[in-house]
Amino acid sequence: MIKIEKLHKSYPIGKDSLHVLKGIDLHIKEGEFVAIMGSSGSGKSTLLNIVGLLDEHDEGDYYLNGQLIKNLNEKKAAILRNKFLGFVFQSFNLISYKTALENVALPLYYKGMKRKERLQIALDYLEKVGLKDWANHLPNELSGGQKQRVAIARALVTKPKVVLADEPTGALDSTTTDSVIDLLKDINEEGMTVFVITHEEEVAAQTKRIVRLKDGVIISDELTKSKK
Amino acid sequence: MRFLFDSDTWQEIYGSIRKNKVRTGITIIGVLWGIFLLVVLLGAARGMENGFKKLFGDFATNSVFVWTQATDTPFKGFQKGRRFTLNTNDIEVLKSQYSKEIKLLAPRNQTNNLITHNFKSGSFKVSGDYPILDQIQKKKLIYGRFLNENDILSTAKVTVISEDMYKQLFNKGTMPIGEYIKINAINYKVIGVYEPSSTINFDGDCAYIPFSTFKKVYNTANKIDWMMITANEGTDIAQMESDILLTLKSLHKVHPEDKRAFGSVNLGKEIGKVTGFLTGMQFLTWFVGIATLIAGVFAIGNILLITVKERTKEIGIRRALGATPKSIKQQIILESVFLTTIAGMLGIVFGGLTLFIIDLKFGQGVDAALVNPTVNIPIILIALVVLIILGTLIGLIPAHMATVIKPIEALREE
Numbered sequence A: 001m002i003k004i005e006k007l008h009k010s011y012p013i014g015k016d017s018l019h020v021l022k023g024i025d026l027h028i029k030e031g032e033f034v035a036i037m038g039s040s041g042s043g044k045s046t047l048l049n050i051v052g053l054l055d056e057h058d059e060g061d062y063y064l065n066g067q068l069i070k071n072l073n074e075k076k077a078a079i080l081r082n083k084f085l086g087f088v089f090q091s092f093n094l095i096s097y098k099t100a101l102e103n104v105a106l107p108l109y110y111k112g113m114k115r116k117e118r119l120q121i122a123l124d125y126l127e128k129v130g131l132k133d134w135a136n137h138l139p140n141e142l143s144g145g146q147k148q149r150v151a152i153a154r155a156l157v158t159k160p161k162v163v164l165a166d167e168p169t170g171a172l173d174s175t176t177t178d179s180v181i182d183l184l185k186d187i188n189e190e191g192m193t194v195f196v197i198t199h200e201e202e203v204a205a206q207t208k209r210i211v212r213l214k215d216g217v218i219i220s221d222e223l224t225k226s227k228k
Numbered sequence B: 001m002r003f004l005f006d007s008d009t010w011q012e013i014y015g016s017i018r019k020n021k022v023r024t025g026i027t028i029i030g031v032l033w034g035i036f037l038l039v040v041l042l043g044a045a046r047g048m049e050n051g052f053k054k055l056f057g058d059f060a061t062n063s064v065f066v067w068t069q070a071t072d073t074p075f076k077g078f079q080k081g082r083r084f085t086l087n088t089n090d091i092e093v094l095k096s097q098y099s100k101e102i103k104l105l106a107p108r109n110q111t112n113n114l115i116t117h118n119f120k121s122g123s124f125k126v127s128g129d130y131p132i133l134d135q136i137q138k139k140k141l142i143y144g145r146f147l148n149e150n151d152i153l154s155t156a157k158v159t160v161i162s163e164d165m166y167k168q169l170f171n172k173g174t175m176p177i178g179e180y181i182k183i184n185a186i187n188y189k190v191i192g193v194y195e196p197s198s199t200i201n202f203d204g205d206c207a208y209i210p211f212s213t214f215k216k217v218y219n220t221a222n223k224i225d226w227m228m229i230t231a232n233e234g235t236d237i238a239q240m241e242s243d244i245l246l247t248l249k250s251l252h253k254v255h256p257e258d259k260r261a262f263g264s265v266n267l268g269k270e271i272g273k274v275t276g277f278l279t280g281m282q283f284l285t286w287f288v289g290i291a292t293l294i295a296g297v298f299a300i301g302n303i304l305l306i307t308v309k310e311r312t313k314e315i316g317i318r319r320a321l322g323a324t325p326k327s328i329k330q331q332i333i334l335e336s337v338f339l340t341t342i343a344g345m346l347g348i349v350f351g352g353l354t355l356f357i358i359d360l361k362f363g364q365g366v367d368a369a370l371v372n373p374t375v376n377i378p379i380i381l382i383a384l385v386v387l388i389i390l391g392t393l394i395g396l397i398p399a400h401m402a403t404v405i406k407p408i409e410a411l412r413e414e
Ligand SMILES: Nc1ncnc2c1ncn2[C@@H]1O[C@H](COP(=O)(O)OP(=O)(O)OP(=O)(O)O)[C@@H](O)[C@H]1O
Pocket: A011, A012, A013, A018, A020, A038, A039, A040, A041, A042, A043, A044, A045, A046, A047
């Protein structure tokens, strides 16, 4: 599903450049549930953003679903994101003036689906995350956990191949964290590849594979106990 | 273009407009003010122009009036200060010599007389005229008709009087047509009553009688007091005026450089001064209007830029969800076009209403300052379209900016 070879990424800072990813090799197969861990500044988000086509890498090869990602124009990237990827962010990133239902339906709008149809599908997904009754509420009327579940519904609504989550529980307390993790597990159970960044060992422990980053290199990559 | 008819597109625009009320308000006010100002200024300028036109309205604007005074230079044995008069021979000479330039030539003789009807009387001007006077200075008749060719040929004792004269000489409600009034103790049949001109009026309350009748009754022989000349289309009136004066000077043995011998007024020249003022007004209007519109366009562009900055994060989210650059640009531009159009149309409506009120306040009555203050709808529509196009073009800048940065940079924005 995701194949990364000798990936490098630097950020220009003034005249210098900051070498953040220093040759990452990573292969994630379809249906895996992977957690990335590592100290702050180790390059986790950078890696996830490159995988999510939100950013570009400098060197190395990246294959998404077998397709080499190179010199992608924004239009093609947008279509790939819409088709293959679903995002869950730490800060939810819901559109504040749209209701939960409209937020969930938005990726389907960019897919070109008719309004009636997409609202129906969006409602199904809200039901799935247990927020059917909150469909017509604006984000600021929802709790953090509810917002994140809306965001997960939005990430799932296009039936992506891969769900990318950058600290999805970073802003949540332990109870809501559990409900969000349960949701991600359910998704994975259904066969979706889930790729999640986290700082919390308890969260990571519930995934099937943990990749640890340090200073832009992978220092360990092992399966968890929950992986049967 | 299909996206234009997609209810989702409009749903999106409605959503973002409702969300950004202040921005929407400022944009609308900016554009509305520009178009409003253009409409009102153009309308007011047009109203003034119409007012001036009306002022000269009853007169052929290409007319020259010529009369005689006293010479100021001795010439061919004549002393200076000599008085002389125009005569019918002059008319014939001018008509043949300037057949190309002259359209109408009306010689006139005038005097003041006591006019009576039964026991009512008054002192009024009496004017011997040709029917063509009506073409130079339009007479609006309330009753009857103006003089005609037959009256001239038959030296008929007929007269056309003003409305005020009619009121002064006749009992209320009596029909004047066919009645006889006495001018200088001679009976004339009233054949018409005219409304006094509200504008330039050389004659005042005047009893018009046929030129031939005047000549016979007052024994003026070939003498004429003054003449009105109108020029054909395309004639240089100033040139015609000086040429005619030169011809007349030679006919009357007046020194060609004599400044006082002939008096003349060139109505075209007088109007030209006013027209120059009006042209200046119009220029100013356009200048102000266009400047305002350009300011409006920049306001839109600026606000779009702020918008895009404000909404960078939202745009980043949309892009992460699969919005293509095209769809982002479309939305920003369509939003701007939509706002501009609505604001522009509101501006036209408010401008129209203001002109309507101006018309009610200042545009009524005979001596109105503004007459019919209107604007050309096509001109305003063109202005609106230009505004929309410029607004779109300038909207392209922030729209472009919104899509050149990487989605991750947009998302990082707070
Ligand atoms: N746009 C950028 N420009 C310059 N430097 C950047 C940029 N984004 C990230 N960096 C730097 O790259 C390094 C890695 O950042 P990254 O966000 O990937 O870390 P992270 O592992 O996700 O950390 P955290 O756990 O705090 O989120 C950091 O030192 C950061 O300062």
